[in-house]
Amino acid sequence: MTQEDPEHGIELLWRAEEHGPRQGLSLDRIVRAAIGLADAEGLDGLSMRKVADRLGFTTMSLYRHVPGRDQLVDLMLDEVMGEHPEAAPEGGWRARLESVARQAWQIRTRHPWIAEVRGTRHLPGPNGVAHYDYMLSTLTGTGLRPSEVIAVIGLLGRFVDAEALLLVETRREERRSGVSEEEWWGARGSLYERLGDYPTITRLWETGGWDHPEDSFEFGLRRLLDGVEALVQERDETRDEICRECGTPLEPAPSGRPRVYCSRACQQRAYRKRKTG
Known part of the structure; x- marks a missing residue:
């Protein structure tokens, strides 16, 4: 699927929470209805018309909130991703x-x-x-x-x-x-x-x-x-043989102290992180 206006899609996905009337048509209601439809009929059964029918509105009224089916699918995906629990399990x-x-x-x-x-x-x-x-x-x-x-x-x-x-x-x-x-x-x-x-x-x-x-x-x-x-x-067995900043394998040091970073740039980045951390 392609999107005609990716920037518009970003604005939709990262929108502020809506606070419209509970009984009116809103983007959140459209997304929830679309998820229910796709759960029941699969993605092939998803259309703007069917979503509008579920909500009791005209198809054109949906387009005032979401430009089309592709953007709606992105919104649906992000909504269900929110079902992941926030608490991180313990362990390794x-x-x-x-x-x-x-x-x-x-x-x-x-x-x-x-x-x-x-x-x-x-x-x-x-x-x-x-x-x-x-x-x-x-x-x-x-x-x-x-x-x-x-x-x-x-x-x-x-x-x-x-x-x-x-x-x-x-x-x-x-x-x-x-x-x-x-x-x-x-x-x-x-x-x-x-x-x-x-x-x-x-x-x-x-x-x-x-x-x-x-x-x-x-x-x-x-x-x-x-x-x-x-x-x-x-x-883990070769951890000392890779750059601590970027993970690049290190060339053996010709003499002196073992190498820790693969380049001067990685060394400087690591130093800045410690200073700002």
Whole structure:
């Protein structure tokens, strides 16, 4: 999705709280109604007309508050990001990161349409930025380089969205067909009769591989965090070999005291931080 006026979108997202009449039409009421509609019908079922119908107003009246559907989706995203709890859990980086991943998953089970929002140019609002800032902070104190902190959080977010997208697609097919996922696959006997010629599938089938499938979210989250933990341990072991300011690997010092910063610029930035901190 694209936006005709990104600056206008920023003003909408970072708007001051409205204090209009409770029974009148307001941007907050529009956003809440749109979220309810998307929860029920998915993002494909979201339109300005349907939102207006839910509220009992004309479609044109909505455009006085929000320019269009794209901007409305950004507002909806930021609203549901506000459902993340403010209190930070106790524990080390892994416990905090796992907690925030589970919170994100719970929000997506309530609002699966989040995963349907595609594109790289959706403007963040205050709730989204606060949530992203907290996610980044979970890795504070580790030996990860700044770019690695950002990469880990991006990877975790994409994992949660991928799991949520599978949930969206399953619900969409069940709504469309009126048949549950289990019932649909259970009726594919003619397919299963053809699988006996494939030895690996047959062996896994006969040994019960599909009888009690792993929870894909739990399995994936554990494996992802295991990988991050291995990287954190690797970085902790070499913490003295990276720049304390930017995380860049240090070249061995030719003589004298070991190097702490990769450049004069990083040394000066670190000095300024200590002076102003």
